[in-house]
Amino acid sequence: MPIPFITVCTVSKPLFSPVLVYFLFILFLLPHGHHGAQANSYKNKEINIGVIVDVNSRIGKEEQTAMEIAAQNEAPEGRSVSLYFLDSNRDPQQVASAAENLIKEKKLIAIIGTHSWLKTALVADVGNRTQVPVLSFASPAITSPTIQLRWPLLIRMANDGSAQVKCIADIVRACNWRRVIVIYEEDAYGGDSGMSALLAEALQNVEVEIEYRLVLPSLSCVSNTERLVHTELVKLENETSCRVFIVLQSSLTMVTNLFREAKKLRLVGGETESAWIIPDSITNMLDSVDKSIISSMNGTIGIKTQYSNDNEEYVEFKKRFSANRSEEENLKPGIHALRAYDSIKIITQAIERGSDDSSSLLKNILSDSFSGLSGEIRFEGKMLSQNPKFKIVKVDGKKSNELDIWTPDYNGDVIKNKNTKEKAWPGLDKIPKGWAMPSKAKPMRIVVPAHAMFKQFVQDMNKSNLNGEMFEGFSIKVFQKVMEQLNYTDTPQYIFVSNNGSYDELVELVHNRTYDAVVGDITILSNRSKDVEFTQPYTESGLTMVVPAKSKESPWMFMKPFTWGVWLVVAFILIYTMFIVWFLEHPSNPEFKGSLKDQIANAMWFAFCSLFFAHRERIYNHLTRVVIAVLLFLVFVLTASYTANLSSMLTIQRTEPSVTSMELLKRNNLTVGYDKGTFVGKYLENVLNFNSTNIKDIDGEEKYIKEFESKGISAAFLEAPYAKVFLHRYCKGYIADTSQTATYRFGGFGFAFQKGSPFAREFSEEILRLSEKGDLKILENDLTPSNECSMNVSSDETRSLGLQSFWGRCLISFSTSTICFLLSLIHLIKNYQRYEEANRGSVTPSGSVWDKAARIAIYFYDKEMGLRRAQSSSELSLVMIQS
Secondary structure, rough: OOOOOEEOOOOOOOOOOOOOOHHHHHHHHHHHHHHHHHHHHHHHHHHEEEEEEEEOOHHHHHHHHHHHHHHOOOOOOOEEEEEEEOOOOOOOOOOOHOOOOOHHHOOOOOOEEEEOOHHHHHHHHHHHHHHOOEEOOOOOOOOOOHHHHHHEEEEOOOOHHHHHHHHHHHHHHHHHOOOOEEEOOOOOOOOOOOOOHHOOOHHHOOOOOEEEEEEEHHHHHOOOHHHHHHHHHHHHHHHHOOOOOEEEEEHHHHHHHHHHHHHHHOOOOOOOOEEEEOOHHHHOOOOOOOOHHHHEEEEEEEEOOOOOHHHHHHHHHHHHHHHHHOOOOOOOOOOHHHHHHHHHHHHHHHHHOOOOOOOHHHHHHHOOOOEEEOOEEEEEOOOOOOOEEEEEEEEEEEEEEEEEOOOOOOOOOOOOOOOOOOOOOOOOOOOOEEEEEOOOOOOOEEEEEOOOOOOOOOOOOOOOOOOOOOEEEEHHHHHHHHHHHOOOOOOOOEEEEEEEHHHHHHHHHOOOOOOEEEEEEEEEEHHOOEEEOOOOOOOOOOOEEEEEEOOOOOOHHOOOOEEHHHHHHHHHHHHHHHHHHHHHHOOOOOOOOOOOHHHHHHHHHHHHHHOOOOOOOOOOHHHEEEEEHHHHHHHHHHHHHHHHHHHHHOOOOOEEEEEOOHHHHHHOOEEEEEEEEOHHHHHHOOOOOOOHEEEEEEHHHHHHHHHHHHOOOOEEEEHHHHHHHHHHHHHEEEEEEEEHOOOOOOEEEEEEEEEHHHHHHHHHHHHHHHHHHHHHHHHHHHOOOOOOOOOOOOOOOOOEEOOHHOOHHHHHHHHHHHHHHHHHHHHHHHHHHHHHHHHHOOOOOOOHHHHHHHHHHHHHHHHHHHHHHHHHHHHOOOOOOOO
C-alpha cells in the first residue's frame, strides 16, 4: 500500500569550512578508519520527523510553512531535518495506519500534529507500538489521570478545556446574561470530547442556564450544509427567546455557514440584541481567513490565545512567513503556525542535548523549557503547564479588536474597551440584551388572572386587546407606568391574555414558555422563584386575619376619661378640701353647726356641689374663699377635660375582634376562609397547622360577607394588600389582627418573567426608582381614595387622661388648702394661749403634747365657738339698739 506523504527538501547546517575538511581528512587516514567513518555517518544523518496536518486547509498550509522555516532555522549543527507530511483530512484509522507505515519506512524519530483528539489517540497507540514519541496539538477537554499510563510517549502541546470554558462563563457573567444557547458540531463519531459538560458546569457556577443545545452534524454527514443550518436556526428562533449564542466547537466551514445564515436571519450583527461568543479554536483561525468570512461575524466576541508579537524572533519569523505566503490575502501568522514552529524547535533542541532514541528524546523534551513564538513552553504531566491567557476580542467589520486580557484568576465586573472608561459593550451604546425583543410581528405575550379576587388590582374591562387596554387595576397601572419609564428606543409591543388558572398555574405557563410574563397580583414565593424570574415587589406583604367586629361599649364608660390614679387623687383633694373648709368655717358659720352627723353631711354636700359650682352656703372666712377659689379652678379644668375626652370616646366607634387569636380558631375547630386559587390554603394547612376540613376557599370579595353573615366562616386570612382594600370597604363591620402580619411575611406582589429574561432586572430597577420618587405611593392611594379604617385590633385611639396631666393643678390646690389651714391653726393657738392666761394667770399647765392638743381641740370646739357666738350676739344686739 503506498504511503501518502510529501518529503520536503532536507536542510542542514553548512559542512564545508576548511578546518572541518582538514579534520575529516585526518580522521580518514587514521587507523580504524572504519569506525571513524561510522561516527561521521552518525553525525551527519538526517533527522526524520513525521507531520500530520490537513494539507488542503488554510491552517494546515500555514503549519506546513512554519515547520519548513523551523527546519531551516532550528536544525542542529551538522544535522539536517527532513519533514514528512501526512494528510489528516481522512478517516482516523487510515491516518494511524499511514503513520505507522511511515515510521517504519522512513525511520522517524517523532510525529507531530493532529488537532483532533480521536486521531491523536490512535496515532499515540502507534507511537506505543513503534516506540516513537508523539507531539500533539490536541488535548481532551477533561484530562484523565490514566492518559500518561495509556500513552507514555504522548506529549500534548496544548491545555485542556477548563480554562477556556471558565473564560466563556466569566464573559457571560460580566454581561449579566442568565440564559445561553450552546452550538457545537459533532465529530464524525458523534462526540464533543467533554467540552459541553465542562461548559455546563462552568455556567452553573455563575448561575447561568443553558436553554437550548443546537447540535450540528459533522460535515461529512451532511449533503447541504447551508440548508441544514438555516432550518435549525429558524427552529431555534421560533422556539426560544434567548439570543446569547456560544459556539463551543466547530470546523471553519461549518462556522462560515452558521454565521452567514444567522446574518440573513438578523441573528448576528452590531445592530441586533443578539450576542455571539466563539472559542479560541475558531478565533485563532480568524487571522488566516478571508475578510468576507469575518464580515459576517460583526459584533461577535471571541477568545484568542495570547502571544507576544513584538519580540525580535517573531518579527523575523513573520517576515519569512509572509514571503512564503505572498499569494494570500492575510499574511499574518496565527497561533497554529507559531505552535507548529515551536514543535520543531523543541524536538531539535532535545536532540542537541542527547541521542535520537525515544527514551532520551522524550526525557529531554519534557525537561526542556524556553520562550517560544507561541509563548512559554514548559511541560508538566506531559502537557503544557503554564496557565493560558486569552485575549477577549470583538469582531468589528473586517478585523478583530482587543477588549481585555483574561487569566484564570480574572474577576472583572464588565467587559469593557481598554481604551475607554465606559462600562458598556465596545462599539455600542449598551451591552446586547441577549434576548428577543418584542415587536409588532412577535409581541410579548403576557398572561393575566381572569378572575382576580379583588378587582382593585386586576379587572377585565372587556375592551380591545391592544397593549393591555382591556385590563385595569393597580397591578396593571404599575406595569404600564414601568413600561413608560424604561428607556427603550422602540416601546416593546405586548398583548394581555386572560387565563382562568390558579396563580401557580399562571406561573407554570411562563415557566414552560407558553407566555413571556405574568402580570397581576402574583405573590413572590421561594418555590415560584425556582421556575420564573420575579421583579422587585411593588407592594407590602404579610398574612392578615380578618374577623367580624363586635361592640366594646361598657356601663363604666363614664370612668374611662380619667385613669384610676386621677380619680383617687381628685377624691383625696375633695375630702381634704372638705376638711379644711369645715375647719375654717365651723367656728363662725352657722351652716356648719349642729350635730356631728349634720356637720359631716353639710361639709360633704358643700364639696360635692363645688364640682358643679352649685353650693349655696355663705362663706364667712376669707381663707375659705381662697381655698374655694383654687378648688373651683381645679374643678373647672377637670370638668372641661373630662367632658372633652368622654365626648371623643363616645363619638369614636369602639369595637374589638370577635376572635382574638389563631389558637382560639384551631382549639374550637372554627372554619376559616382564604382566596381561592392562591397559596394561602396550603399555607394554612402546612405551616399554620389548621385542619384541612376547617379551611374553605372563597371565590370573590362579596362572598366573604355572605360567609361571615351566615356563620360559614369565623375568620378570613388575606394577604396584606387584600386586607387593606377589604377593610377600607367594610370598615364598620370587620376588623383585622395585624400582629400576625409581621410574623408571617412573604415576598409581596411582583411581575414574573421567564428565567434569564433581562426584563426582570430592568423592571426591578424601575420599580425601585418609582418607589423612591413616591410614584408607587400615589398609585397605591388610589386603592383607598377616601378615609381608611384602622387595621389595628382595637380602635381606642382616645386614651384615658393620666395624673401627669393634672398633678400641677392638684398640687396648687393641696398647697393652698394646707397653707390656709396652718394660718387658721396658728390663730387658734394664739387665742387659746390668751384664754389660758386670762383664766389661770401666768402659770402654764403641765402635761404631754397630746394633752395640750386635746385641750386645744376642746377649746376650738367649745370655748372658741362660744366666744365667737357671744361676739356675734353682742354685735347683733348693738346693731339692733343703734337701729
